[in-house]
Amino acid sequence: MTKTITTTTLNQFHSVNLVTEVIAHADMEDREDWVPLADGVLFKPLFFDVTQGGWSNLLSVQPGCRLPRHYHTATVHGFTIRGSWHYPEHDWTAHAGTYIFEPPGEAHTLVVDDGGEEMVTFFVTRGSLVFTDAAGNVTGYEDVFTRLEQARAHYRNIGKNPADLDALIR
Ligand SMILES: [Fe+2]
Helix, strand or coil: CCCCCHHHHHHHHHHCCCCCCCCCCCCCCCCCCCCEECCEEEEEEEEEECCEEEEEEEEEEECCCEEEEEEECCCCCEEEEEEEEEECCCCCEEEECCCCCCCCCCCEEECCCCCCCEEEEEEEEEEEEEEEECCCCCCEECCCHHHHHHHHHHHHHCCCCCCHHHEEEE
């Protein structure tokens, strides 16, 4: 027998949904609260998923700068908003408007060539980044918790309340 879903049923569903939405805003021009990650690399946190492990952010990389070689333990989705970038390990280049899906385990070095413009890409990253040297030896890692701590430390450095970031945590 088919059960009819009524408005009451839907309201009951919503009343037990304890996770609320995250609303975040990124100022693309004023970068004070964008968090330094490496030389010429900043990230603007939008969502910290401490429940399932992952985060969403904008990544900014200046011309001539790079994110060291790493692989991901889970999937990554990216959408380039500004500039262009590439991985020396692959033969394609992402431009403004390019979407990319990366499967787990795919190792790459994110490079923005000298002489161009800054790149900004929106990334949805699950799991963690595992950094390796050229021989494949693990040299470090990042996950939602290290990113959260980096963001909190930056907020302290610029005189902002680290507790403001709690609104981005689920
Ligand atoms: Fe990556």
